[in-house]
Amino acid sequence: MASAQGQFLAFDEFGRPFIVIREQEKRARVKGLEAQRANINAARAVSNLLRTSLGPKGMDKILVSQDGDVTITNDGATIMEKMDVKHQVAKLLVELSQSQDNEIGDGTTGVVILAGALLESALNLLDKGLHPLRVCDGFERACAIAVKHLEATSQELDVFANNNELLKKAAVTCLCSKVVSNRQNELAAIAVEAVLDVADIKRKDVNFEHIKVEGKPGGSLEDTCLIRGIVIDKDMSHPQMAKVVKDAKIAILTCPFEPPKPKTKHKLEISNAEDYRKLYEQEQQYFVKMIEDVKNSGSNIVICQWGFDDEANYLLHANKLPAVRWVGGVEIELIAMATGARIVPRFSELSSEKLGRAACVREIGFGTTDDKMIVIEGCANTSAVTVLVRGGNKMIVDEAKRCLHDALCVVRNLIRDSRIVYGGGCAELMASLEITKVVDMEPSIEQYAMRGFADALEDISNALAENSGLNPIETTTWLKNEMKNDPSKRYGVDCNGVGINDMKELNVYESLQSKVQQLQLATQVVRMILKIDDVFAPSEYS
Incomplete structure (x- = not known):
């Protein structure tokens, strides 16, 4: 075995050389x-x-x-x-x-x-x-x-006195060192309102899961607002669907609007127009049955975790059932908690008891852009709130969201312990x-x-x-x-x-x-x- 500069030349059982490097010398x-x-x-x-x-x-x-x-x-x-x-x-x-x-x-x-x-x-x-x-x-x-x-030497404050003025000043102190300091008073007021809407004052507890901070580039920082409900970055699946649904009964589905797929390998051959017509009619029966299950449950809006094709979209629109598709799993769970809905994995399991309730579900747009969002207000089970942050670009929006997170935490801490x-x-x-x-x-x-x-x-x-x-x-x-x-x-x-x-x-x-x-x-x-x-x-x- 030869050695040079911390390297060793060795041979395996077949006589083939390989180099061993001494890692120890590098440590x-x-x-x-x-x-x-x-x-x-x-x-x-x-x-x-x-x-x-x-x-x-x-x-x-x-x-x-x-x-x-x-x-x-x-x-x-x-x-x-x-x-x-x-x-x-x-x-x-x-x-x-x-x-x-x-x-x-x-x-x-x-x-x-x-x-x-x-x-x-x-x-x-x-x-x-x-x-x-x-x-x-x-x-x-x-x-x-x-x-x-x-x-x-700490001082205990009555943080709720003078229309929560002390909570707002604490949030301003937090925001004054941030990029958004030119709008610190408006953002501080939003942070205080958001925390107080979900706070349990008697228990001195704030559930941050009920506060969601969403961002949307394309506006200005002063357009930031508090929405007493849930906001999801989606729009209605069909442009002609109703944009506002009052007294919403929400069906939350984790199954797609499409015919079931066989779990085994299969091959389907269509050789003439008659076979194609039969296949089309069978598919239509599946779609019609799905729409009937939704309507029979009493639902007037559908939120689906998966997408659906143009046929299902047309039938939903024809039956005056507004629908939102491709909603993420985390947002699905938050909507279910807030509205009291049960997440349904199959159409056959839909019933009126599993529907969520909300005062209003509406689609909002942003000026001349094509951006739209869905707002769910007046949720049945909780006072969930969403802070919708606007900014000129994504970088400003992300920084504003981080600043608001700090302000929300400061207000929460003072509600838990009012000593300063x-x-x-x-x-x-x-x-x-x-x-x-x-x-x-x-x-x-x-x-x-x-x-x-x-x-x-x-x-x-x-x-x-x-x-x-x-x-x-x-x-x-x-x-x-x-x-x-x-x-x-x-x-x-x-x-x-x-x-x-x-x-x-x-x-x-x-x-x-x-x-x-x-x-x-x-x-x-x-x-x-x-x-x-x-x-x-x-x-x-x-």
Whole structure:
């Protein structure tokens, strides 16, 4: 067996040569502080990428997929999801952003920036010789102090007072940093109405399955509207069918309008006109029987998961049965839930008990374009709502849908827990000052990690100041001094006014639940990263 440059020439049992490549030489083992530093630097690279997208003055990112699809957004969860991250530890920050999005729906950029700041602080402590586990313990103790202080200083609001004005302001705070900020007031009002329509106020619960966000390019953002019902991106199967059906009795079918097909192999030969006529009559009997089954059930509109040919379409129109075809499975289930219908797999099983009820089913058009949609309003079983988003192109519509999702989540969170903290970096600075007070009385070595946690919390106000064109160190120092001198004030970075202001007077606030989740998730992920001290992977990993 000969060897050269990590390759081995071997022979099989027939004497044929083949090359064995030593993969081991392409792999590197990184241990101890070197591994931790490599992991922290990789995670910080991801965090620094999002840093410029924080706040109302944050910059947008343009993301181009492998297929050439372009996405322009400053939504942290979307940026992290579409990034092609190779480093396994950096992927933890991607999962961190997704966890925040799944649990809260907002704060996805802030939680990644906070995790990056904590990792930078941890790296300084590790370089000074502090053990990683002592750093983790100190961070967790500081996180507990911060959460406790925020809960104690949070303010509980009557979110339904003054015609839900406080809910609208919370949604505006969420939308002011988005692409749709020029229409933030209108979209905030739509988000509040949508959530309140489906919310169970007594149980403080919101079922997001009853809120659907649909987009349709070709209009302008101000055309976005709330429809109290379900909207599906389909039209009537025949252009001459009725466009409006009042007091609709809906039959939902998962079987096609066509003659049954034999399950065995078959061959049919037609040699003369008589045979063709018999075949045509047999087919007509199938179609007529299907139409009779639908009419006998009492249905006055049909929604079918499959398509049907021109013959079935003509017979449905002739019998004054409006129909919608090629409706997706998810939409079929949503319509069935909302209208109380049963999904029917065979025409023979149709009955009046399995029909859904709705006040109105109508087809709507959009200006001079051929685009049409079906609206189902006044559903029997639920108050399902749909937000119909309009925009000049698909990219704007997609970004508006993402922005509305965040606003809906913010309103939902305040209904669940009406306690709030103030934005603009105010909550983080308050927690930082509280941790600094406790650290001075801490006798253990964890005090260095706790002080590092407090310093990391200042990074949020630093990032907001940087993105607003202010001096971050000068701005954060002034804020801390003012809050020390007057603890009743809630000072923060006023990004829109470009300066420093009282966030309480400006009504810039966010859910306490969201802020607590950010602190806890970031601390957990940092602990996971710091505990990795031995990496055996391809050399490019480091």
